[in-house]
Amino acid sequence: MADNLDLDGLAALPRRNGELVFAEPWESRVFGLTMALHEAGAFSWEEFRSRLIDEIRREAEDSEGQGYWRAWRCAFESLLHAKGICASGELDGRTRTLAARPPGHDHG
Amino acid sequence: MSAGHHHDDDLAVRVEALEALLVEKGLVDSGVVDEIIRHYEQDVGPMNGARVVARAWVDPAYKARLLADGTAAVAELGYAGREGAHVRVVENEPGVHNVVVCSLCSCYPWSLLGLPPGWYKSPAYRSRVVHEPRAVLAEVGLDLPASVEIRVWDSSAEVRYLVLPERPRDTDGLSEAELARLVSRDAMIGVAQAGNPDAQRG
Numbered sequence: 001m002a003d004n005l006d007l008d009g010l011a012a013l014p015r016r017n018g019e020l021v022f023a024e025p026w027e028s029r030v031f032g033l034t035m036a037l038h039e040a041g042a043f044s045w046e047e048f049r050s051r052l053i054d055e056i057r058r059e060a061e062d063s064e065g066q067g068y069w070r071a072w073r074c075a076f077e078s079l080l081h082a083k084g085i086c087a088s089g090e091l092d093g094r095t096r097t098l099a100a101r102p103p104g105h106d107h108g
Numbered sequence: 109m110s111a112g113h114h115h116d117d118d119l120a121v122r123v124e125a126l127e128a129l130l131v132e133k134g135l136v137d138s139g140v141v142d143e144i145i146r147h148y149e150q151d152v153g154p155m156n157g158a159r160v161v162a163r164a165w166v167d168p169a170y171k172a173r174l175l176a177d178g179t180a181a182v183a184e185l186g187y188a189g190r191e192g193a194h195v196r197v198v199e200n201e202p203g204v205h206n207v208v209v210c211s212l213c214s215c216y217p218w219s220l221l222g223l224p225p226g227w228y229k230s231p232a233y234r235s236r237v238v239h240e241p242r243a244v245l246a247e248v249g250l251d252l253p254a255s256v257e258i259r260v261w262d263s264s265a266e267v268r269y270l271v272l273p274e275r276p277r278d279t280d281g282l283s284e285a286e287l288a289r290l291v292s293r294d295a296m297i298g299v300a301q302a303g304n305p306d307a308q309r310g
Contacts (some may be wrong), residue, residue, distance in 0.1 A: 021223045026123040031148070032141035033127055039144075042135065045193070049265045053212045068214070068229045069255055073119065079124070080195040083110035086129050099118070 008037055027069040034076050051075035148223055154293035156187050157220035157270055161296065162288035164197075175199060178270065179279045182220060189219040189268075198261055198274040200298075205252055206259045207245065207298030208269040209237045215263035217269050217270050221293055228297065238262065248299050276303030 022028040038045060052075040059067035080086040130136045160182055164171035164235065174181035178195035182188070189195065191236060195217055198206040210216065211234050216224040227233050237244045241258045245251075261269040273295040294300035 024120065026120040028145045028149070029127060029141065030123045032145040033123075033130060033136060035144045035148075036136045036140050037130070040135065046265045049215070052214075056213050068226075070119065073123065080126075085135065086126065086133070090129060091122070091125055094129055095118075095122045098125050098128075099121050102234060 022069075024069070027072075030069065030073045030076060032033060034072070037080075037085075042085060047083075048075060048079055051078050117189050120157060121241045127163070134137075148218070152219055153222035154220075154291075154296065156185075156222075157217065157293070157296045158288040158291035160171055160187065160197075160220060160270070161272055161291045161302070164272055165287055166284050171272075172273045174272070187219045189217070193217075193266060193268045195220065196261075196267050197270050197272050202274075203255065204257050204259065205245075205298065206261060206269075206271045207237060207241055208261050208263060208271060209234055210263040211235065212264075214267060215268055217268040220270055221296060225293070245299060248294075250300055271298040273302035276301075279303070302310065 019097040022031070034048065037043065038048065052072060055071035055074040055078070056068070059075075077086075077091065080091075081088045081101065126136065127141070128137070131138055160174065163185065164174050170181065170184075173184075174197050178197040179189075181197075182195050198208075200206055210228075212294070214224055214229045216228065233244070238260055241260050242252060245258070250266055273291065274289070276290055279290070282290075290303040292300055292302070295302040
């Protein structure tokens, strides 16, 4: 039963703080972007949190906690769209453009 | 949302696109984002909370301030939260054990403990510790006698809780720094006791 809590899972790997915080680079980027915009005053924390709660509830229906950062990203995108900061369609378009780059493109 | 389900590779590209657009709009600076990530990965972590707990153990006046106004007392030690939530410290005593959760998402005292571990964010912990805290604590190795009252504190955007564990016995001769090393992250969430060398998982 303790396995349900994932105490020995990937998230428990040791790091300087005793915790591996992010498993994938995109997770840390979306976290950093959220905090940067919040600290710049683009939205209140509660505006973000209410969306995060909704997305986590949705993720929990089809996964077992693996989708936390996916839920975070959905909440962030939804908030940016709602605030008129970055429309979903604009993001879809840029994502397609970047995805169409040839293999071995320069990340810089 | 149009952004429904994506594989992780797609997500990496999507977040890259998001950052590019926000930078082009002049809303964020990638260097600032780098610095924020570095801060949360390296500067904040359970050692901050452990220092607060050790100070409270050795300094009764500080402990009184900490329990009365956690936000101000942790700021005395330089741990003001960037996210602006209030910190409330709840004290374990003989017969009373406190445990912290955020049942709706993942609210957590970041400035004192860093970002939360995976299990804290899991649906299993978030739902079960509210309804059956004694069973959950027993499963993770904290068997509390039936006579001990368990208080579950549900974090919110406004208030983030930190457990002040009981000072272990036979630690009278230890310095504040030595005491801080007995305080694990898990003890400050309330899923372990202080001073147990096996308490800090991972």
